[in-house]
Amino acid sequence: MSQERPDMDESSYIENILRLNLGKVVSVYMNFENSQWGSKIFKGKLEAAGKDHIIISDLQTNMRYLLLTIYLDYITFDEEINYYYPYQNTQK
Numbered sequence: 001m002s003q004e005r006p007d008m009d010e011s012s013y014i015e016n017i018l019r020l021n022l023g024k025v026v027s028v029y030m031n032f033e034n035s036q037w038g039s040k041i042f043k044g045k046l047e048a049a050g051k052d053h054i055i056i057s058d059l060q061t062n063m064r065y066l067l068l069t070i071y072l073d074y075i076t077f078d079e080e081i082n083y084y085y086p087y088q089n090t091q092k
Contacts, residue, residue, distance in 0.1 A: 018049035020082040
């Protein structure tokens with residue numbers, strides 16, 4: 001994983017990690033428990049991320065999805081991700 005310093009303080013929050021990876025292709029695994037949809041996977045380009053939402057665009061249909069993180073299980077990336085943790089030990 002590469003390390004790039006973001007312009008934000010609390011870099012370990014999921015939305016900040018996602019912001020470091022805007023434009024990358026992701027698979028977002030969601031679980032809509034007790035609903036007709038059950039579990040669903042959304043795949044597309046990561047457009048934006050906030051405290052309570054993720055926006056992706058489907059590369060096949062150009063449909064955009066606003067996904068609420070309350071239903072988020074996990075996210076996978078098709079390539080290396082950018083990650084920065086401000087408290088990691090950088091001395092060797």
